[in-house]
Amino acid sequence: xxxxxxxxxxxxxxxxxxxxVGSISIINAGLVVYSLYASRAVGRVxxxxxxxxxxxxxxxxxxxxxxELGAGPLTAQLPKTLTALPxxxxxDAKVHFNASGxxxxxxxxxxxxxxxxxxxxIRSVTLMPDWAEAISNLRNQLPLPHDGMxxxxxxxxxxxxxxxxxxxxxxxxxQQISAFIVMPLKQNAHFQFDxxxxxxxxxxxxxxxxxxxxxIMGVFxxxxxxxxxxxxxxxxxxxxxxxxxKTTMVSCALLELAANxxxxxxxxxxxxxxxxxxxxxxxxxxxxxxGIGNTSGWDWFAGFSLCLEAITCIDKSTAPNNxxxxxxxxx
Amino acid sequence: MSGICEYQIKQRLYLDSVALMRSSKALAxxxxxxxxxxxxxTPSNIEIMQNAGLLxxxxxxxxxADLIIAVRGDDATSVTxxxxxxxxxxxxxxxxxxxxxxxxxxxxxxxxxRPSLNLALVSVPGAFAVSEARxxxxxxLHVMIFSDNVPIEQxxxxxxxxxxxxxxxxxxxxxxxxxxxxxxAFANKVPRGDIAIVGASGTGIQEIACLMARQGQGISxxxxxxxxxxxxxxxxxxxxxxxxxxxxxxxxxxxxxxxKPPSAAVSAKVLEAVAxxxxxxxxxxxxxxxxxxxDNCGWxxxxxxxxxxxxxxxxxxxxxxxPESLPRRAxxxxxxxxxxxxxxxEALILFNRHKMPVSSNIVxxxxxxxxxTHQIIDLGADEFTQxxxxxxxxxxxxxxxxxRALADANVGVLLLDVVIGFGAHSDPxxxxxxxxxxxxxxxxxxxxxxxxxxxxxxxQQRTSQVSKLVNAGVLVADSNEEATLLxxxxxxxD
Numbered sequence: 001x002x003x004x005x006x007x008x009x010x011x012x013x014x015x016x017x018x019x020x021v022g023s024i025s026i027i028n029a030g031l032v033v034y035s036l037y038a039s040r041a042v043g044r045v046x047x048x049x050x051x052x053x054x055x056x057x058x059x060x061x062x063x064x065x066x067x068e069l070g071a072g073p074l075t076a077q078l079p080k081t082l083t084a085l086p087x088x089x090x091x092d093a094k095v096h097f098n099a100s101g102x103x104x105x106x107x108x109x110x111x112x113x114x115x116x117x118x119x120x121x122i123r124s125v126t127l128m129p130d131w132a133e134a135i136s137n138l139r140n141q142l143p144l145p146h147d148g149m150x151x152x153x154x155x156x157x158x159x160x161x162x163x164x165x166x167x168x169x170x171x172x173x174x175q176q177i178s179a180f181i182v183m184p185l186k187q188n189a190h191f192q193f194d195x196x197x198x199x200x201x202x203x204x205x206x207x208x209x210x211x212x213x214x215x216i217m218g219v220f221x222x223x224x225x226x227x228x229x230x231x232x233x234x235x236x237x238x239x240x241x242x243x244x245x246k247t248t249m250v251s252c253a254l255l256e257l258a259a260n261x262x263x264x265x266x267x268x269x270x271x272x273x274x275x276x277x278x279x280x281x282x283x284x285x286x287x288x289x290x291g292i293g294n295t296s297g298w299d300w301f302a303g304f305s306l307c308l309e310a311i312t313c314i315d316k317s318t319a320p321n322n323x324x325x326x327x328x329x330x331x
Numbered sequence: 332m333s334g335i336c337e338y339q340i341k342q343r344l345y346l347d348s349v350a351l352m353r354s355s356k357a358l359a360x361x362x363x364x365x366x367x368x369x370x371x372x373t374p375s376n377i378e379i380m381q382n383a384g385l386l387x388x389x390x391x392x393x394x395x396a397d398l399i400i401a402v403r404g405d406d407a408t409s410v411t412x413x414x415x416x417x418x419x420x421x422x423x424x425x426x427x428x429x430x431x432x433x434x435x436x437x438x439x440x441x442x443x444x445r446p447s448l449n450l451a452l453v454s455v456p457g458a459f460a461v462s463e464a465r466x467x468x469x470x471x472l473h474v475m476i477f478s479d480n481v482p483i484e485q486x487x488x489x490x491x492x493x494x495x496x497x498x499x500x501x502x503x504x505x506x507x508x509x510x511x512x513x514x515x516a517f518a519n520k521v522p523r524g525d526i527a528i529v530g531a532s533g534t535g536i537q538e539i540a541c542l543m544a545r546q547g548q549g550i551s552x553x554x555x556x557x558x559x560x561x562x563x564x565x566x567x568x569x570x571x572x573x574x575x576x577x578x579x580x581x582x583x584x585x586x587x588x589x590x591k592p593p594s595a596a597v598s599a600k601v602l603e604a605v606a607x608x609x610x611x612x613x614x615x616x617x618x619x620x621x622x623x624x625x626d627n628c629g630w631x632x633x634x635x636x637x638x639x640x641x642x643x644x645x646x647x648x649x650x651x652x653x654p655e656s657l658p659r660r661a662x663x664x665x666x667x668x669x670x671x672x673x674x675x676x677e678a679l680i681l682f683n684r685h686k687m688p689v690s691s692n693i694v695x696x697x698x699x700x701x702x703x704t705h706q707i708i709d710l711g712a713d714e715f716t717q718x719x720x721x722x723x724x725x726x727x728x729x730x731x732x733x734x735r736a737l738a739d740a741n742v743g744v745l746l747l748d749v750v751i752g753f754g755a756h757s758d759p760x761x762x763x764x765x766x767x768x769x770x771x772x773x774x775x776x777x778x779x780x781x782x783x784x785x786x787x788x789x790x791q792q793r794t795s796q797v798s799k800l801v802n803a804g805v806l807v808a809d810s811n812e813e814a815t816l817l818x819x820x821x822x823x824x825d
């Protein structure tokens with residue numbers, strides 16, 4: 001099995017360069033897959049979809065995916081030649097890593113194409129006023145899906161039962177993030193997030209990664225991108241214990257990865273698009289959003305965009321004209 | 332809110348959101364249904380369903396790994412119909428090609444489709460075999476474990492559990508059974524008769540059954556109890572159960588019991604059961620000391636002897652006659668490369684009988700082992716098959732070893748087994764001939780001797796396999812015993 005540092009070799013130099021400031025990094029599951037492979041871990045197939053399946057090895061998850069789905073933080077990619085998941089991958093089938101790849105209980109062995117490895121350096125972007133406005137404009141022009149958290153952008157949002165339920169949680173989350181960011185460092189060391197409201201976002205919505213979780217992932221991405229990683233850490237540690245009991249195992253794992261700034265290749269492409277070409281790529285962004293799950297991309301974008309708006313509002317109120325918005329905590 | 336609400340929890344069932352939303356809409360569109368939802372049963376989703384009036388219950392027992400289906404309808408009939416439709420939507424096979432014949436993917440579904448089934452053949456990697464076998468036992472099925480590399484502790488525990496349920500576990504480490512004339516896994520097409528074979532050895536059962544079949548004698552049952560069944564830690568559980576079953580089998584006159592030497596305690600149990608039996612027995616504990624036998628029991632040192640004794644023939648084989656034309660190989664060595672572990676053991680026994688030291692990966696008590704001399708290797712042993720197919724399935728695994736032996740000037744005889752039948756390679760003789768050709772053909776330096784275990788009723792047809800070998804210059808013996816004796820004669824000093 002080839003375990004390659006795909007991102008390190010091929011992508012780092014071109015991802016997320018914005019305003020001349022480096023890139024954000026993506027850590028992904030290469031090491032997890034590699035350690036499972038090295039230990040010849042035995043697990044089982046948790047669930048199977050058309051183009052991917054999740055495998056559970058004790059408390060660790062691996063997403064076995066067709067090559068076309070791209071790399072991801074939990075993903076072990078199948079060879080390019082496979083265009084469908086083989087019949088040996090079915091729910092509850094036992095599976096283990098061996099020298100040839102993944103061996104299933106019916107004796108089939110699937111070789112793996114690659115599993116990504118840690119990219120290394122974490123860098124952030126500097127928030128420029130025109131970029132934040134461009135994202136806001138883009139959001140207003142995009143054709144919104146009928147379901148999911150992106151309906152929050154719509155004026156008729158409150159007709160939707162999901163949004164009725166989540167709106168107070170979203171409000172609470174963004175208000176507290178704003179409060180954390182403007183707080184002097186000496187004080188925010190003692191900041192306690194009140195999770196009572198926004199914890200309700202966890203597990204809201206149908207499917208494997210419920211809409212509320214994708215929204216939170218979007219918030220995490222935005223905060224990490226703008227160097228508010230301390231806020232992400234504090235936020236996630238406040239939610240983490242509850243997350244396991246309130247959402248699916250897969251989603252919980254992806255939330256943890258998002259908190260650590262780890263995303264799928266498709267998500268990275270989307271982030272790169274948003275960061276580098278927000279004004280010129282409305283159609284591309286819509287395509288990229290549609291390409292991530294059913295509404296997952298849009299749910300994520302709702303979190304990303306509303307969080308960005310919240311932060312921009314803070315900085316706009318204090319920053320002089322034509323000066324880049326501050327992106328770090330006030331000292 | 333008016334109407335009736337009902338919900339179902341499907342434990343540990345994941346579906347993607349597209350499928351869930353489609354199904355939810357399909358349910359909601361049914362006549363008499365006012366609202367419906369299928370979601371992962373997270374606390375938030377449950378709360379949303381409660382807020383929407385879809386769930387009236389407060390104490391829902393579910394986890395985020397479960398799926399919840401909630402329906403509100405005008406009356407009980409509509410709600411029940413919607414739940415039935417939900418089950419149908421969830422059980423619809425997805426992604427299958429049109430025209431595919433549905434094949435059960437689990438023991439549970441196979442048993443559901445054919446409730447009369449009473450035996451499961453488990454052929455999965457060893458690490459998973461016991462849990463699959465348990466699933467079968469729980470459903471009242473006897474089990475044959477084709478797998479090897481099963482931990483012995485797990486095997487012992489499983490067999491005890493099966494005995495409690497009155498069910499027989501065959502295998503592991505013995506991939507052969509012929510039950511009521513039906514060959515299972517590695518097995519041959521042999522006629523029905525009145526001799527049963529209980530074997531801890533797959534190729535042992537095959538060789539005995541085929542030698543008898545070639546003389547017109549059939550078998551009643553061939554029960555492969557597992558290579559370690561007579562080991563002290565397993566205690567002969569399956570062997571004793573098989574003997575007990577055969578005791579009540581009116582079609583069985585005589586029983587051949589073939590195994591590696593059992594532990595003393597297990598041997599005593601087996602001999603006691605033999606002594607109490609109304610049937611006659613032939614015991615063949617390959618490489619073992621002859622124990623004190625009850626009156627109804629004969630003793631065989633090799634597989635061929637066991638077959639002859641069971642058929643009431645003289646036990647010892649008359650020395651085979653070497654063709655005059657074959658040059659003798661005194662001073663050279665024999666290199667035996669076996670697919671069948673028991674055939675390899677039988678060869679070792681004959682070497683021992685002729686006081687010929689060998690080196691081998693099979694450890695046998697009383698055997699004279701010596702490096703840099705004759706080599707007798709079992710290529711089907713666990714150390715060669717972990718993560719690889721058994722050489723009976725993929726004989727090319729021994730190609731490299733064969734070619735190395737042929738290139739070695741010290742090797743005077745290459746001794747091989749060819750095992751055919753169900754489960755084996757489709758043309759092992761052809762594969763072997765190809766390998767020999769790649770090595771430059773059978774040359775003057777090395778004589779290749781082989782036996783072919785099988786019958787003409789097997790898919791590969793023994794006669795056809797023998798012809799291919801003979802045409803390639805291989806000396807083909809009638810049995811593995813004869814092949815080994817011919818090899819020993821060839822290298823003997825004049």
